[in-house]
Amino acid sequence: MADTEPGRLEVLALEGMPEVAPGDDLPALIVAALRSTPGALPPRADDVLVVTQKVVSKAEGAIVDLTTIEPRAEAVAFAERWDRDARQVELVLREAKRVVRMANGVVITETAHGFVCANGGIDASNVGPGTGSIVTLLPADPDASAARIRRQVREATGVDVPVVISDSFGRPWRLGIVDVAIGVSGLLPLDDLRGTPDHDGRVMKATIRAVADELASAAELTLGKLAGRPAALVRGAAFSRAEASIRDVLMPESWDLFR
Amino acid sequence: MADTEPGRLEVLALEGMPEVAPGDDLPALIVAALRSTPGALPPRADDVLVVTQKVVSKAEGAIVDLTTIEPRAEAVAFAERWDRDARQVELVLREAKRVVRMANGVVITETAHGFVCANGGIDASNVGPGTGSIVTLLPADPDASAARIRRQVREATGVDVPVVISDSFGRPWRLGIVDVAIGVSGLLPLDDLRGTPDHDGRVMKATIRAVADELASAAELTLGKLAGRPAALVRGAAFSRAEASIRDVLMPESWDLFR
Numbered sequence: 001m002a003d004t005e006p007g008r009l010e011v012l013a014l015e016g017m018p019e020v021a022p023g024d025d026l027p028a029l030i031v032a033a034l035r036s037t038p039g040a041l042p043p044r045a046d047d048v049l050v051v052t053q054k055v056v057s058k059a060e061g062a063i064v065d066l067t068t069i070e071p072r073a074e075a076v077a078f079a080e081r082w083d084r085d086a087r088q089v090e091l092v093l094r095e096a097k098r099v100v101r102m103a104n105g106v107v108i109t110e111t112a113h114g115f116v117c118a119n120g121g122i123d124a125s126n127v128g129p130g131t132g133s134i135v136t137l138l139p140a141d142p143d144a145s146a147a148r149i150r151r152q153v154r155e156a157t158g159v160d161v162p163v164v165i166s167d168s169f170g171r172p173w174r175l176g177i178v179d180v181a182i183g184v185s186g187l188l189p190l191d192d193l194r195g196t197p198d199h200d201g202r203v204m205k206a207t208i209r210a211v212a213d214e215l216a217s218a219a220e221l222t223l224g225k226l227a228g229r230p231a232a233l234v235r236g237a238a239f240s241r242a243e244a245s246i247r248d249v250l251m252p253e254s255w256d257l258f259r
Numbered sequence: 260m261a262d263t264e265p266g267r268l269e270v271l272a273l274e275g276m277p278e279v280a281p282g283d284d285l286p287a288l289i290v291a292a293l294r295s296t297p298g299a300l301p302p303r304a305d306d307v308l309v310v311t312q313k314v315v316s317k318a319e320g321a322i323v324d325l326t327t328i329e330p331r332a333e334a335v336a337f338a339e340r341w342d343r344d345a346r347q348v349e350l351v352l353r354e355a356k357r358v359v360r361m362a363n364g365v366v367i368t369e370t371a372h373g374f375v376c377a378n379g380g381i382d383a384s385n386v387g388p389g390t391g392s393i394v395t396l397l398p399a400d401p402d403a404s405a406a407r408i409r410r411q412v413r414e415a416t417g418v419d420v421p422v423v424i425s426d427s428f429g430r431p432w433r434l435g436i437v438d439v440a441i442g443v444s445g446l447l448p449l450d451d452l453r454g455t456p457d458h459d460g461r462v463m464k465a466t467i468r469a470v471a472d473e474l475a476s477a478a479e480l481t482l483g484k485l486a487g488r489p490a491a492l493v494r495g496a497a498f499s500r501a502e503a504s505i506r507d508v509l510m511p512e513s514w515d516l517f518r
Contacts, residue, residue: 007274007488009481013266101516108516116432168466172431172517173375174508176449176469178476180433190435207427210435211480217437218477221470221496222268229266237480249433257360257367258431258517 010235012040013222017055017230026051026059027152030231034153040233043159048234049149050219053167053182054123055230056145057136064091064122066133078102088122088135095120095137100259111138114250115182117169139165142183143245150185161233162186162241166216172258179220181212181246188240189213189249210249211239269494271299272481276314276489285310285318286411289490293412299492302418307493308408309478312426312441313382314489315404316395323350323381325392337361347381347394354379354396359518370397373509374441376428398424401442402504409444420492421445421500425475431517438479440471440505447499448472448508469508470498 014033020026030051034040057063071079071090079086082105089107093099096109100116109120121138139145146163154160165183170176181189189212219232253259273292279285289310293299302308316322330338330349338345341364348366352358355368359375368379380397398404405422413419424442429435440448448471478491512518 007272007481009268009270009477011268011270011477015266103516104514106516168468171469173510173515174439174469174472175510176467176472176508178437178469178472208435209427209479209483210430210433210437213433213435213437214476214480217473218268218270218480220468221473221477221493222266224468224497234480238483249435251432251434255363256432257362257365 008236009218011218011222012037012233012235013219013229014040014231014233015229017228019228020055020058020230022058022061022063024059026055027149029059030149031153031156033231034157034233037233041157043153043157043161043233044235045159046236046239047159048162048164048187048215048237048239049153049231050164050166050216050234051146051149051231052179052223053121053138053142053165054136056139056142056165056183060139060145062137062139063134064137066091066135078107081105085124088119088124091135091137092120092122095122113138113142113182114247115169117167121167121182138167138182143185143247144183146183146185160186160241162239164212164215164219166219168220178213179216180210181216181249184212184244184246186241186243187212188242188244189246191238191240211237212246212249215239267495268477270477270481271296271492271494272478272488273299273490273492274488276487278487279314279317279489281317281320281322283318285314286408288318289408290412290415292490293416293492296492300416302412302416302420302492303494304418305495305498306418307421307423307446307474307496307498308412308490309423309425309475309493310405310408310490311438311482312380312397312401312424313395315398315401315424315442319398319404321396321398322393323396325350325394337366340364344383347378347383350394350396351379351381354381372397372401372441373506374428376426380426380441397426397441402444402506403442405442405444419445419500421498423471423474423478425478427479437472438475439469440475440508443471443503443505445500445502446471447501447503448505450497450499470496471505471508474498 016036066087069087071086075089098110100108168177191209193207275295325346328346330345334348357369427436450468452466
């Protein structure tokens with residue numbers, strides 16, 4: 001179970017983040033934003049830094065100009081039928097380890113990382129002015145992206161702040177997107193309460209809190225999608241520190257009833 | 260899009276909630292807890308009250324004693340194979356409108372409300388001391404439960420605070436549970452950004468934020484599963500006020516690729 005069990009949470013959207021471009025030192029920009037966000041510094045022991053995928057991908061150059069993509073016939077046919085960009089469909093298929101569903105205008109794939117999501121996490125909006133054909137891919141190794149940010153924040157502030165890289169995923173059966181974790185450093189993405197006696201002293205059987213995903217969702221509530229705020233500090237959540245990987249969240253194939 | 264676009268969020272777990280029993284006036288208990296939680300009153304215009312399913316079900320008497328349940332042969336066989344309680348499996352099947360998957364020890368059903376979730380939202384833990392065979396069902400009409408709490412909070416405080424009823428759901432492809440909304444009153448569960456220009460002035464095509472689900476997840480981070488804290492006030496989130504229903508979140512059958 002979590003190291004802490006608090007009753008009060010605060011989420012501070014970082015202020016003053018500039019537009020991020022390929023090659024930018026994102027960890028340094030985040031440290032500067034922490035400095036310009038009232039109350040953010042010094043970090044506290046129960047802080048987690050949540051950084052959205054898009055700025056990570058842009059800084060790392062995980063972007064593609066769709067004008068360079070030649071779509072296969074399958075992508076062209078699907079795009080024509082469902083009014084989509086065939087080059088983007090092509091890119092989703094190229095980035096996929098496995099196509100889970102391709103129907104109703106939706107392409108759901110398993111990415112190289114093991115995430116199952118719509119469009120392989122490839123995203124066209126908010127990538128910067130005058131960039132109509134540029135899309136972002138998921139970062140190649142989001143855990144490593146999180147670790148780099150964590151290290152530089154620690155060097156600058158002297159405090160080891162766990163980092164979550166977040167992205168917006170849809171869900172089966174429910175409309176709308178929620179932010180979830182696609183990379184972590186310094187915290188357990190799952191808080192395992194199995195075997196812990198509950199409030200009444202009975203043993204809880206199947207409670208594993210997806211705490212990194214909930215941290216991502218809490219951060220999203222302060223970031224929105226429009227305001228150019230790509231990072232937030234979540235203060236006071238119940239989580240456990242550890243060296244861990246987002247791979248811990250991926251359901252093993254043998255448990256997956258929706259392949 | 261949301262009426263507000265803030266950069267700072269606070270979540271206050273309500274303090275002093277007693278153990279809830281069938282017939283209790285839950286809205287009155289919540290009003291009392293608001294009064295004993297420092298900083299909660301007066302409510303602010305950007306507050307949302309999140310109340311977990313279990314206390315709602317208990318107060319409304321949506322509980323079943325498993326010793327009264329006679330399992331059918333299918334439930335007995337499944338329970339024996341997967342080391343589960345046949346009476347609980349039976350109850351899940353009785354509450355189901357449709358069985359989505361029944362394999363690997365997991366029963367995923369569509370409930371009468373239209374929610375697709377494991378075990379039909381039926382839950383054995385934390386239902387009170389000395390109640391080993393008692394389980395909670397989902398509230399019959401969680402939107403109505405939310406509306407009752409909202410009305411009584413408004414009468415007591417003079418402020419109209421939107422209410423979300425939350426429950427913990429698993430997800431395909433990812434381990435762990437996250438809290439989502441199963442009932443709403445006074446806010447749009449989906450914040451539709453489609454057609455809104457993004458930060459760069461391009462039109463965003465498919466962004467519908469599942470804001471009620473993210474509010475539920477943010478609240479869970481302060482409630483945990485062990486501490487007997489069943490409600491929280493989320494202050495400062497971006498959401499839109501409206502008369503709405505959690506049914507707005509349910510994916511139409513024709514869009515569902517995972518039936």
